[in-house]
Amino acid sequence: MNLWKTTGTIGGLTMVSRILGFAREMIFARVMGAGMAADAFYLAFLIPNLFRRLFGEGAFSSGFVPLFSQRLNGEGGMDEAKRFAEEVLAVFLPILAVVTFIFMIFMPAFVGLLASGWSDEPAKFELAVKLTTITFPYLIFISLVSLFSGVLNSLTRFTAAAFAPALLNIALIGALLIVPDGGPKTAQAMAIGVIAGGIMQLALCWGSVRRAGLKMRLRPPRMTPRVKELMILILPATLGGGIYYISQFFYAWFATRLPEGSLVYLGFADRLNQLPLAIIGSALGTAILPTISRAVDRGENGEAARIQSQATELSMLLTLPAAVALAVTAGPIVAALFQGGRFSAEDASTTALVLSIIVAGLPAYVLIKVLTPGFYSRKDMKTPVVIAFAMLFIGIVFNFLLIPLMGIAALAFTTATSAWLNALALYFILRRRGHFKIEWWLWGRIIRQLVAAAVMAVVLYLIREQLDGFFAGSVSQRLIGVTALVSAGGIVYFAVAWTIGAMNKDDLLILLKRKKVG
Structure with missing residues (x-):
């Protein structure tokens, strides 16, 4: 593999997403400013994003990819790698669903813990809870994107995974332009845009995996030896790879005690x-x-x-x-x-x-x-x-x-x-x-x-x-x-x-x- 060429390809596509991200932030700044609704949306977007980076990227960039690559390059080849990915998906998806369900039930308590500095601002706190409840299911979609991206990267097919984040930015820009009043209504439209972006990203990566020749099917969840091996790697890798993002929860806690x-x-x-x-x-x-x-x-x-x-x-x-x-x-x-x-x-x-x-x-x-x-x-x-x-x-x-x-x-x-x-x-x-x-x-x-x-x-x-x-x-x-x-x-x-x-x-x-x- 040519490291310079591969890095250039991934980096170039990531640049497209980042440029769209800047366009999103430029529009956001002018439409929303730095007021109450803007702060509330940032918290609502921060929470599922950090969980995504913690569980999705932390686990699959450091634990899943090496194990998938071993099977892909081993005696079993593509068939063995496909079976391993299906077994992981079968266990991973229910866990994501349960985690999301639990957090949505206890969202007021969780936001209250993270943004306790807003406890004396009822309107801001309630808006933050509402928006986070809308955005949190994004965790399911984007974590599955991380799994499919791990498969694609192991197959040295980097294009779809590198471009996928651009779709989220497109969805959020659309929300800002459709509802430009700059208050809670715009913040809610953006929260819905987060979910729409997650669905589009999943569709792109899932379709790319199928075009690569891996038509994965959903198996009944079962803790096979291969999945156990991954879990042993995931638990510390999730914390190690995502510790920066764990720290962001603490920094958010500090930030809610600073000026609006x-x-x-x-x-x-x-x-x-x-x-x-x-x-x-x-x-x-x-x-x-x-x-x-x-x-x-x-x-x-x-x-x-x-x-x-x-x-x-x-x-x-x-x-x-x-x-x-x-x-x-x-x-x-x-x-x-x-x-x-x-x-x-x-x-x-x-x-x-x-x-x-x-x-x-x-x-x-x-x-x-x-x-x-x-x-x-x-x-x-x-x-x-x-x-x-x-x-x-x-x-x-x-x-x-x-x-x-x-x-x-x-x-x-x-x-x-x-x-x-x-x-x-x-x-x-x-x-x-x-x-x-x-x-x-x-x-x-x-x-x-x-x-x-x-x-x-x-x-x-x-x-x-x-x-x-x-x-x-x-x-x-x-x-x-x-x-x-x-x-x-x-x-x-x-x-x-x-x-x-x-x-x-x-x-x-x-x-x-x-x-x-x-």
């Missing part, structure tokens, strides 16, 4: 932060896990380490400039994208502050995606769990200490700090076990990438000062200014990186030409 709009500010900042993380980190993690698993199964530990080295180089080449650029240009970017309508200049300023802090952890977030396959491919789910829980505890303690001093900025700071501690712990354990070590050639590349990013930061700062009038002007002027910043930053970074040897030039040519060279 805090959930919206955090959501918009995280949207910008997640763009490079999704395009680079998720694409790399998706691409390398099956490949590393096959190398480990064949006993080719050197090949597994080589893949992780290549992924580390690529991730740093792309995330270091993204983090620096977002930090330097946070104000202009947020103003250009979100300011307008019901979203004021003060709202944009607070969002920019959060963004400039949280992106400090961006390279670490992507490194975690690159390093964890080194554990999961060897069936070690425990170590990432222990590390992740330790980081969660540290983050919670930091928040209790820092929020009284820093306000909303403390949430961004602790998120970035915890990510770096997590990434460093994963790396040093892999190195101590002899599974992966950053060689001197790779250290040299990373140092040169930092130099290129520093040069870019200086250029961006100077350009930002010269274009200050654009960023205080109309929406079109702000967009022109941001376009100039992004273009100049990209040109300067890659020109310097190319000149000083911060990248493998042959690999870059492969990515640009989308074909193998020499």
Whole structure:
């Protein structure tokens, strides 16, 4: 598998979804602002999304994919892999249904626990409960999407799974345009749009699996040895892979105790932060896990380490400039994208502050995606769990200490700090076990990438000062200014990186030409 080409394919399709996501957020900001209904919807969308990432992505990207790949490449081939997927689906679907049913019954208590800061705002609390009750069944649809995506990724068919999130954004944009009054009615329309988006995503991935030759049928639920093996992997993998999202429940709890709009500010900042993380980190993690698993199964530990080295180089080449650029240009970017309508200049300023802090952890977030396959491919789910829980505890303690001093900025700071501690712990354990070590050639590349990013930061700062009038002007002027910043930053970074040897030039040519060279 060509890692650069595969990452480019997944990342490109993810970019389509992210662009639509930005369009959704831009419309949301202007229609909804950062008021009561906007906060309530963000909480209602956050809860099933976090459960989806916890149960769906956490389990199937780290536990299901290696086991499915083993059977696909083993003696039984496609038939054995298909049977395994059917057995998992037969057990997984009833569990999802029961979990959803229980949460919908006790939704007022659950929202009350998570958003206890809204207890003195009855209208806001009731709206949050209503919206979350509507959106929570999304968990069923999107978790099944994760299962089918795992099958497709193991078959190296990445297109449908990478594009599926775009359908959710299309559904939400439609809801905003159909009901644009900006109050509870719009929030309810968006909640219904979440369910519609989940159904469309499931239909796309299910149809793609059938076209790939796996016409899966629903079996009676039975805890077979194969399903038990997966469950043993899922329980710690769910916590380990989704610990970041578990932490978001705690951060939501803290955010409901901050001024109104805090959930919206955090959501918009995280949207910008997640763009490079999704395009680079998720694409790399998706691409390398099956490949590393096959190398480990064949006993080719050197090949597994080589893949992780290549992924580390690529991730740093792309995330270091993204983090620096977002930090330097946070104000202009947020103003250009979100300011307008019901979203004021003060709202944009607070969002920019959060963004400039949280992106400090961006390279670490992507490194975690690159390093964890080194554990999961060897069936070690425990170590990432222990590390992740330790980081969660540290983050919670930091928040209790820092929020009284820093306000909303403390949430961004602790998120970035915890990510770096997590990434460093994963790396040093892999190195101590002899599974992966950053060689001197790779250290040299990373140092040169930092130099290129520093040069870019200086250029961006100077350009930002010269274009200050654009960023205080109309929406079109702000967009022109941001376009100039992004273009100049990209040109300067890659020109310097190319000149000083911060990248493998042959690999870059492969990515640009989308074909193998020499």
